Amino acid sequence: MLPVERIIGEEGLSATPRGARLAMRLPWYRSLPFSTVEVAGVTLDGAPVDLADAVVEFDDISFPLAKMGEQTNAFWFVRDSAFLVLPGVNLAADSEHDVSLLLHVNPPYIPGMKRVNPQTATLRVN
Amino acid sequence: MTAANGPQMGVTLYSFTNEWLTRQFELDTLLREVAKRDLGPNIEIIGFQSFKEFPDVSDDFAAYFKDLIAETGLNPVSCAINSDRFMKPGQQPIDDADLVEYHKRQLRSAKKLGFKLARGQFALPAHLLPELAPFCEDIGMQMGVEVHAPMWARHPAVLEYREMYEKLNSPALGWIPDFGGTARAIPPSLLDAARAIGTPEALIEITKEIWAEDGPSYVKAGKLREIAAAKGYEQAHLQACTLSFFILSNNDPKSWAEMVDRTIHIHGKFYGVSDEGVEEAIPYEEILPLFRDGGFTGTIVSEWEGHAYCTADAFEQVRRHQAMCRRILAEAPVAA
Numbered sequence: 001m002l003p004v005e006r007i008i009g010e011e012g013l014s015a016t017p018r019g020a021r022l023a024m025r026l027p028w029y030r031s032l033p034f035s036t037v038e039v040a041g042v043t044l045d046g047a048p049v050d051l052a053d054a055v056v057e058f059d060d061i062s063f064p065l066a067k068m069g070e071q072t073n074a075f076w077f078v079r080d081s082a083f084l085v086l087p088g089v090n091l092a093a094d095s096e097h098d099v100s101l102l103l104h105v106n107p108p109y110i111p112g113m114k115r116v117n118p119q120t121a122t123l124r125v126n
Numbered sequence: 127m128t129a130a131n132g133p134q135m136g137v138t139l140y141s142f143t144n145e146w147l148t149r150q151f152e153l154d155t156l157l158r159e160v161a162k163r164d165l166g167p168n169i170e171i172i173g174f175q176s177f178k179e180f181p182d183v184s185d186d187f188a189a190y191f192k193d194l195i196a197e198t199g200l201n202p203v204s205c206a207i208n209s210d211r212f213m214k215p216g217q218q219p220i221d222d223a224d225l226v227e228y229h230k231r232q233l234r235s236a237k238k239l240g241f242k243l244a245r246g247q248f249a250l251p252a253h254l255l256p257e258l259a260p261f262c263e264d265i266g267m268q269m270g271v272e273v274h275a276p277m278w279a280r281h282p283a284v285l286e287y288r289e290m291y292e293k294l295n296s297p298a299l300g301w302i303p304d305f306g307g308t309a310r311a312i313p314p315s316l317l318d319a320a321r322a323i324g325t326p327e328a329l330i331e332i333t334k335e336i337w338a339e340d341g342p343s344y345v346k347a348g349k350l351r352e353i354a355a356a357k358g359y360e361q362a363h364l365q366a367c368t369l370s371f372f373i374l375s376n377n378d379p380k381s382w383a384e385m386v387d388r389t390i391h392i393h394g395k396f397y398g399v400s401d402e403g404v405e406e407a408i409p410y411e412e413i414l415p416l417f418r419d420g421g422f423t424g425t426i427v428s429e430w431e432g433h434a435y436c437t438a439d440a441f442e443q444v445r446r447h448q449a450m451c452r453r454i455l456a457e458a459p460v461a462a
């Protein structure tokens with residue numbers, strides 16, 4: 001996998017009081033407005049995760065995943081992970097899980113281009 | 127050595143995308159590495175790749191960056207900005223006024239960081255240039271549109287820009303050629319990367335044949351997709367092959383001669399320079415003399431894009447590319 005194809009972030013999977021938290025990397029060479037990225041799916045140990053109440057956290061901002069398409073002036077810095085918080089998904093510390101993530105990137109200067117990026121990894125909850 | 131009054135060499139940090147994304151370097155350590163390896167002094171930086179605060183950089187960050195520049199002795203020539211017109215996928219592009227303001231934010235930041243010019247994109251419609259040219263003149267910046275594959279000297283979008291350039295005749299506007307639009311072949315290293323993930327040789331052969339045909343890249347890519355679907359090739363293998371239609375095209379290298387007079391900066395796009403000092407896909411021996419003999423005295427930044435499909439040593443590739451360019455630029459001018 002090329003560096004530009006990686007979408008599961010180095011910080012991996014963690015358990016928080018708000019729910020499971022998954023690190024995501026942006027699969028592009030430059031930062032993009034969050035509005036141009038779609039979290040198209042997450043599975044945990046083979047089962048699809050309901051993303052209806054998921055929240056995206058990046059530095060000191062957070063917004064519901066359902067509203068990510070409106071974030072035209074919040075930029076995902078290409079070096080940093082954004083975090084997907086999954087309320088209601090409670091994971092035991094140190095447990096191991098197969099995680100699949102699917103991101104779509106729509107570069108905002110290339111009309112009609114959609115890049116599809118899947119990645120699966122086995123992660124230990126930290 | 128490059129002639130004192132001829133084209134000057136440098137590098138874009140985009141060449142080091144793999145090293146950057148994998149966090150092997152921070153901005154300060156990457157600039158120091160470039161300086162230590164003598165790959166500057168001229169540099170280009172993509173604002174949205176290397177500056178977290180982009181498109182609006184703070185005074186504190188600008189001061190930090192200028193200190194780094196002073197320490198390393200590098201020369202910040204070009205800041206690549208983006209024409210992000212399609213902010214909401216599948217919806218209408220943003221308003222013209224918003225797009226102009228988006229450019230002004232980036233141009234102000236580039237100026238604040240000490241860059242001399244900005245790399246723009248064709249996603250900025252030509253009819254907005256009359257609003258940006260006086261702004262650039264006022265703040266003392268130049269803005270050049272990157273002529274990137276599939277664009278070339280006679281592409282309709284280039285001709286539309288040319289007409290507006292001639293009408294405005296502003297010293298702030300110009301071209302930034304990217305040599306990928308006039309390649310002689312798909313880089314063998316790209317095809318090797320496709321083979322490495324198991325792409326069948328038959329699909330690679332079809333790709334090479336279609337790529338060499340005349341016609342727009344998107345039409346040729348569509349033709350390849352249709353054939354691949356009919357023959358049942360895997361999506362990953364098709365994707366590895368179609369990349370070649372988006373980053374390179376096979377227009378006439380000599381056509382750059384028509385753009386030399388308004389060229390303000392050059393992206394020295396390349397994929398792999400051999401031990402013998404020859405780029406594997408782009409005919410530098412044909413292209414560089416056009417700019418050398420045409421009186422271009424700006425900067426050529428080495429832009430290694432092999433990182434789009436492989437993880438070769440970018441620093442070594444840039445070193446080889448600069449040596450190749452210096453060799454060609456030092457040759458005697460071609461007699462008229």
